[in-house]
Amino acid sequence: MNPRSLPVAASLDAPDPVLERVLIEDTKNSSQGGDRNLAHQPILLDQVSKSFRGEVVNRSLSMKAANRNDEDLENGMLEKDIEKSVRSNKGFTVHNKALLSGIAYCISSCSMILVNKYVLSSYDFNAGISLMVYQNFVSVVVVSSLRVFGIISTEPLTWRLVRVWLPVNVIFVGMLITSMFSLKYINVAMVTVLKNVTNVITAVGEMYLFNKTHDNKVWTALFLMIISAVTGGITDLSFHAIGYTWQIINCFLTASYSLTLRRVMDTAKQVTKSGNLDEFSMVLLNNTLSLPLGILLILLFNEMDYLSRTPLLQLPAFWLVTTFSGLLGLAISFTSMWFLHQTSATTYSLVGSLNKIPLSVAGIFLFHVSTSLENSASILFGLLAGVFFARAKMQDKSQTRS
8 A cells, every 4th residue: 555645544534633522512502502502503514514525625635736746756756866877877888898898809819829829839830821811811701791791891992092002011911920930939928028129119210200209208118128028038948049030020020010001091091982991991901912912922932832741731620720810810900999999099008018918927828838037027027118118108199299
């Protein structure tokens, strides 16, 4: 039963004290006053009846009004509660998406390097160029399928766009191949630390090519990166000269790709139909153009002879792992776009630097890398220098904008 209906029911059913007193006094007067009082009794009863009915009506109306006010108040509070709930749910959803996209980006970027290391070292696969070509082929198939089904849209590959983009793509292919070659000989942690040298080369290139200046914190971080790379190489128990050579070449190619991309991007946008070149179009463009160049390099490095003799191509598990690595390469592009959309470039850069720490630890334990205390300290020093560099770059950008 609704508690607010109880007062109305009580006013109708319970005896009214005022009415009882009037009736008692009227009974006394009638017994004492005889006929005179009896003559006035109908008038008195009629007045009492009118007053009783009026009071009941007034009370009923007042209680209904009170009920309506309570219901209005309750409805208003309910609407406010719903609005607060919707706002909190929206905030929870936004934070959830940012967290989920960040986790997806970290997992895909870490897994890509670990899976490539597993294919090249654990399977002892000696055809890094062929692996790169197959991974890029998987990316082209997936992106083209998504475009056919209307899930994404990409720029059409015109001859003008290909001519503009070809120099960037040559560097892109070289960057991927040298990364494969170095990863075969060097452990994941040292690869991660040595990749910091790319930041040094890029900073110097920005200074000479784009007249860009950096503050002292950025240069301090870059200096710490160089120290960590040198000490890490000296204390590396599994030092391999060929692997380090390929990694140094990879650092120069990666920095060149970044610097060349900035110059070519504006020109490439001008030759597209929409005047824009998004991430999906870049993925399709880079991977498609890399296929004929990669096949040419396979022939030049005589990897066809190795592929015809290796029993790995007959193993379904090997094909499953290599296909998965191709999907991970594409997942990095998708998750990075998703993460950037949910957060900011600052958060993206910082998370990318912090992500190298669990990657290095996982690489050491998963592949049973023999290391020393000095080498571990150098790796940790290099990883922290990378985080310091990311924070210094953020502050440098904010000062430049202001």
